[in-house]
Amino acid sequence: MTKILLVDDEKMITGPLVHALQQKGYAVLVAHNGRDGLHLALTENPDVVVLDILMPEMDGWEVCKTLRQKSTVPILMLTALGDEVDRILGLELGADDYLTKPFSTRELIARLRALLRRVELDQQQSQANDLLTVGSIRMELNTRRVYKGSEELQLRHKEFEMLVLLLSRPGEVITRAEFFDKVWGTDWLGDTRTLDVHMRWLREKIEVNPSKPHLLQTVRGSGYRFAATDGTTP
Template sequence: MSKKILIADDEESIRNSIAYALKREHFIVETAIDGEDALVKTNIFKPDVIVLDVMMPKLDGYGVCRELNNRKGIGILLLTAKSDIIDKILGLEMGADDYLSKPFDIRELIARIKALARRMERESTPSANDAPSILGAVEVYTSSRKVLVDQQPIELTPKEFDLLALLIAHPNRVYTREELLELVWGMDYLGETRTIDIHIQRLRKKIEPHQALLQTVYGIGYKAEHLS
């Protein structure tokens, strides 16, 4: 089945050029002219991936990310004219899965959209086994994609869940950032290893007061470890 892509950008020429390229790749395409329109179209069109410009009127791309942060099954790719790494980090912290700086090569954009659509499809495939992985006060249920901290459910984005599930399932194993990118984002991920640091920071905040479970192994990467 063809994947559905929503393009949200206030520049008509950009919307049209992206839509044309995606339709040639047999995607089903819808467009939005600003952030508020993007939220409305998301509820109606139910896209697999949203291509979202950061600088839009009414509601910017960051605001849309915030609104959709807990919406499972939708990948968000941010388009930004700002090249500063801080702006890209902000987008990831707001819930975006990937980003691309303007001006961009349409071939790279298509490749990133395809990669993100594949990741969303993998995440939506249920597992038959829902036995929890438990480390200290954190319980991770893979099939139902549920996490309990001190027996209370917490809300995670899809990538936060996948990253935590991997680390909790293999306590004391040290993963490099590159390994985590490959295992959680997939071999076709085209982003930077800084993405891992951002997600670990967010996870630590969400599993408080047990943030020490996620340990930094300096110069290498991360591991999950129960410190008694």
């Protein structure tokens, strides 16, 4: 049974959510402060963590940062209505998606299902015994390991999926719409700027000079492409 961890100090929110999620067949764990939430996330191995920001003992930022250092579990952060700083910071710290308050139970469940589908697809792909190599970048899809020359790179789930898409079609423009379709899922409802945030992270790990990318090229008005050869210019 799929296990969801809710970390939110507002019992008026967690109570109805627990009932709704259980009605959909999910097992639900609840923590009402950040410290307990982090403990449950690390010991109970949930499939998804729903994480509020403002909580006692340890806020959502610290929980997200600490959890991401130790786990790749998908994290859906709950943010204040219209607060762009919250959304961007959550993505910077490693959250996979966000949902602004107030939100409907139906939308939350849709977001959770989208995250779970991506994890399932990631697992299926990781079982394929394939190798992608373009220039100095090598990806082992079966083990989900990535190398630049002899250096192994540590990529997040979505960074890995983005790079698979780019390396599978070197020199070809991958549109923003296709990134969201293939990496985030067709029912993605979040901020489209999350793609740019993830691309910046990817460049920081792959490019010699991330501020002047040579391999991960921006195609204005369209999307991104991976240079077909080391000599390709943006």
